[in-house]
Amino acid sequence: MTGWKVLCAGLVFTAVxxxxxxxxxxxxxxxxxxxxxxxxxxGTIAAGLTARxxxxxxxxxxLADTTLFIIFALVSLRAFLWIIYPQGNELRVLSPHxxxxxxxxxxxIQRWAHGGxxxxxxxxxxxxxxxxxxxxxxxxxxxxxxxxxxxxxLRWTGLLGAAATAAALWRxxxxxxxxxxxxxxxxxxxxxxxxxxxxxxxxKTAWKNPFLTMLVTQRGLLxxxxxxxxxxxxxxxxxxxxxxxxxxxxLAQAALYASMPLFNAPAFIFLSAVLLACAVSxxxxxxxxxxxxxxxxxxxxxxxxxxxxxxxxxxxxxxxFLPGWMQGDDGLGFWLWNFGAFLPLVVVVGVxxxxxxxxxxxxxVFFSVGLAxxxxxxxxxxAPWPWDNTKLILWGYLTIMPLLWSELIHLWPQWARSxxxxxxxxxxxxxxxxxxxxxxxxxxxxxxxxxxxxxSLRSMPxxxxxxxxxxxxxxxxxxxxPVVMGHDGHLFSQGLDYKNVHRRLDDLMSGRxxxxxxxxxxxxxxxxWGQRESEKWPDSxxxxxxxxxxxxxTSYGTLYLLTPCLLR
Numbered sequence: 001m002t003g004w005k006v007l008c009a010g011l012v013f014t015a016v017x018x019x020x021x022x023x024x025x026x027x028x029x030x031x032x033x034x035x036x037x038x039x040x041x042x043g044t045i046a047a048g049l050t051a052r053x054x055x056x057x058x059x060x061x062x063l064a065d066t067t068l069f070i071i072f073a074l075v076s077l078r079a080f081l082w083i084i085y086p087q088g089n090e091l092r093v094l095s096p097h098x099x100x101x102x103x104x105x106x107x108x109i110q111r112w113a114h115g116g117x118x119x120x121x122x123x124x125x126x127x128x129x130x131x132x133x134x135x136x137x138x139x140x141x142x143x144x145x146x147x148x149x150x151x152x153x154l155r156w157t158g159l160l161g162a163a164a165t166a167a168a169l170w171r172x173x174x175x176x177x178x179x180x181x182x183x184x185x186x187x188x189x190x191x192x193x194x195x196x197x198x199x200x201x202x203x204k205t206a207w208k209n210p211f212l213t214m215l216v217t218q219r220g221l222l223x224x225x226x227x228x229x230x231x232x233x234x235x236x237x238x239x240x241x242x243x244x245x246x247x248x249x250x251l252a253q254a255a256l257y258a259s260m261p262l263f264n265a266p267a268f269i270f271l272s273a274v275l276l277a278c279a280v281s282x283x284x285x286x287x288x289x290x291x292x293x294x295x296x297x298x299x300x301x302x303x304x305x306x307x308x309x310x311x312x313x314x315x316x317x318x319x320x321f322l323p324g325w326m327q328g329d330d331g332l333g334f335w336l337w338n339f340g341a342f343l344p345l346v347v348v349v350g351v352x353x354x355x356x357x358x359x360x361x362x363x364x365v366f367f368s369v370g371l372a373x374x375x376x377x378x379x380x381x382x383a384p385w386p387w388d389n390t391k392l393i394l395w396g397y398l399t400i401m402p403l404l405w406s407e408l409i410h411l412w413p414q415w416a417r418s419x420x421x422x423x424x425x426x427x428x429x430x431x432x433x434x435x436x437x438x439x440x441x442x443x444x445x446x447x448x449x450x451x452x453x454x455x456s457l458r459s460m461p462x463x464x465x466x467x468x469x470x471x472x473x474x475x476x477x478x479x480x481x482p483v484v485m486g487h488d489g490h491l492f493s494q495g496l497d498y499k500n501v502h503r504r505l506d507d508l509m510s511g512r513x514x515x516x517x518x519x520x521x522x523x524x525x526x527x528x529w530g531q532r533e534s535e536k537w538p539d540s541x542x543x544x545x546x547x548x549x550x551x552x553x554t555s556y557g558t559l560y561l562l563t564p565c566l567l568r
Contacts, residue, residue: 009050031138101217125491183428186336214391469537
């Protein structure tokens with residue numbers, strides 16, 4: 001079986017298994033073992049059919065390609081084997097970018113793997129909707145239900161997702177595009193030569209290394225990035241002249257595309273634009289029907305998933321006009337610091353593509369969509385935090401990279417190509433090396449505390465909400481328990497208004513006169529009081545101690561049942 005067949009079959013297996021699990025969990029109200037096995041069986045059947053129908057022309061690895069794959073493998077092993085790991089009495093993550101995000105992922109995986117309600121109310125904010133795309137977390141919950149331990153599942157998912165990403169990048173744009181992903185960056189990282197460490201450079205950089213800050217931390221990209229690149233590779237071949245054999249069956253294309261909303265919303269938005277542009281170009285030139293059929297087959301499952309992850313289209317929108325993106329007062333220096341020579345070269349490539357008309361019409365279609373994506377991302381903010389635009393910028397960047405090589409740099413003499421690669425990738429290479437070498441782990445949890453709180457929570461139903469201090473590293477959050485209010489960074493990034501909940505939680509935990517009414521309004525029946533709560537509300541009289549039974553008590557904190565107090 002060829003590498004292309006394995007890649008396509010593996011991605012379709014993940015898509016069909018996860019979406020099937022979501023469908024059965026929606027009907028059953030939870031992820032259960034029988035539903036998990038049925039989902040995996042459906043995924044296996046779909047993968048087998050895909051392997052039979054997928055085909056692509058043979059392409060041979062060069063020495064440069066092999067070198068890049070080795071580098072990709074080494075940095076992936078470093079990043080994902082230490083994605084979360086024990087060190088002494090601490091549970092640690094390798095990357096500081098993962099400190100906040102990891103607690104969100106662990107909560108969802110643990111919650112669903114232990115019978116938590118699906119589709120949930122927001123597990124991080126009482127009374128709120130849950131506008132999120134947790135496909136990869138559902139996938140890991142599925143693996144845990146089937147017997148794979150949590151942390152092993154995270155490591156294997158990361159390694160296999162990274163391998164699929166490397167293979168898909170190579171299929172899309174050969175070694176140059178693999179390098180573009182690994183070593184993305186402007187001239188900012190060159191300052192590492194002059195400063196003491198990467199922290200200053202990181203703080204000033206908006207377009208950070210995508211391997212470190214997106215593939216490792218934005219878990220949905222472990223699926224959506226390789227799946228999206230596979231789709232674009234197949235669609236480019238469909239538009240090519242002369243027309244080649246279909247590289248991916250239409251049903252497999254629909255499975256990958258329709259599943260995108262569950263894994264990564266920006267990827268779905270971008271691929272929808274690509275599919276539309278390809279359909280228009282195909283209608284004008286060949287009318288093969290591939291793109292129309294893919295869209296029609298995907299319509300119902302994709303719509304269902306969009307409605308699910310947007311809470312029936314009620315998710316708050318943060319779309320706004322923000323010309324210059326995160327430029328601020330930095331002017332031209334911002335763009336050179338972050339993107340270096342890439343943006344000027346994009347202009348040159350655009351002239352070459354449209355003047356030559358080469359690759360008709362595929363090159364013009366993909367360049368147009370890639371450029372439009374970049375321009376949109378530099379003019380409009382998609383989320384409350386402008387940095388989230390990088391999740392869309394990445395797609396525009398990777399779409400144009402193969403054209404930057406084939407239509408421009410590849411035509412230059414060898415020495416000029418080497419200089420171009422050095423200018424484009426040296427800074428990003430320094431950033432990648434510094435990111436993996438300088439970060440020796442960051443504490444996420446105390447293992448003894450985690451074990452003690454886990455024992456306490458056995459006295460509490462998995463779907464009951466818990467009042468705790470809002471902190472990303474709170475053990476209750478890491479163990480899958482829904483909380484009244486979680487880390488405010490998560491809530492802000494989802495565009496949720498948490499002021500009222502925060503005020504009522506403060507009334508409750510401060511033990512004010514209206515604490516019972518606050519608990520009723522929050523519909524919370526359990527309260528945990530430990531070190532974090534004592535530090536946040538040091539003056540609280542804790543009035544529930546005299547009227548609420550302590551259902552579990554350890555040296556790390558006490559779990560109270562508030563229900564008797566609320567009946568008064």
